[in-house]
Amino acid sequence: MKEGSRRMYFARIAVAGALLIAIAAMRAQSGPPQSAAPSAAKKTDEAYKNIQVLKGAPADQLMPAMQFISASLGVQCDYCHEMGAFDRDDKKPKQTARKMMEMMFAINKNNFAGHREVTCYSCHRGAIKPVATPVITDHEVKLAFPETPKEEDSSNPAVVEGNPENFQSLGKGHDCARRK
Ligand code: HEC
Numbered sequence: 001m002k003e004g005s006r007r008m009y010f011a012r013i014a015v016a017g018a019l020l021i022a023i024a025a026m027r028a029q030s031g032p033p034q035s036a037a038p039s040a041a042k043k044t045d046e047a048y049k050n051i052q053v054l055k056g057a058p059a060d061q062l063m064p065a066m067q068f069i070s071a072s073l074g075v076q077c078d079y080c081h082e083m084g085a086f087d088r089d090d091k092k093p094k095q096t097a098r099k100m101m102e103m104m105f106a107i108n109k110n111n112f113a114g115h116r117e118v119t120c121y122s123c124h125r126g127a128i129k130p131v132a133t134p135v136i137t138d139h140e141v142k143l144a145f146p147e148t149p150k151e152e153d154s155s156n157p158a159v160v161e162g163n164p165e166n167f168q169s170l171g172k173g174h175d176c177a178r179r180k
Pocket residue numbers: 048049050051052053054055066067069070073075076077078079080081086087093094095097098
């Protein structure tokens with residue numbers, strides 16, 4: 001592996017793994033006391049002033065996690081933080097972000113055996129407000145099956161053209177009648 005691509009590779013792992021490691025660390029904390037974990041590494045809540053959700057994670061994972069969050073929402077740090085006073089909770093998005101973290105952990109815990117399947121990016125996709133409904137246009141919709149539904153139906157030109165309106169009326173009338 002070339003030096004450049006190797007660095008990219010590790011950088012990407014660091015970012016993608018940040019939240020996972022944070023969760024794993026939190027889990028570890030609630031387990032048997034201090035197991036084999038090296039106690040030398042500082043935890044987030046020891047290194048920073050106002051950590052409520054990401055407690056117990058290795059402190060050096062906080063910044064990668066913050067970068068991951070920023071990229072997921074397509075914002076800069078100052079969307080949530082008073083620059084120079086990162087511990088303050090003045091900004092509403094910071095408080096919302098805490099709730100979002102809790103929600104994300106709960107989704108993964110309850111549905112994906114604690115694996116990091118759902119992240120901020122799964123919903124946000126680089127936007128502050130996730131898109132909740134599929135985009136529907138006025139333009140003709142390209143059907144996934146524009147040719148013909150099946151054998152003898154191919155004689156209907158409406159179906160061949162793939163016009164969604166015609167296709168719908170076909171479904172209501174012709175197709176239902178046929179099934180009787
Ligand atoms: C979407 C909101 C959001 C964005 C964007 C964000 N953060 Fe944070 N940040 C938080 C939240 C929430 C916490 C507190 C986490 C907790 O309570 O466990 C936090 C905590 C911190 C802390 C710890 C402060 C302390 O002393 O307690 C630092 C430092 C920090 N962020 C830096 C950054 C940097 C640097 C960036 C930009 C790369 C950034 N954050 C982007 C939400 C955000």
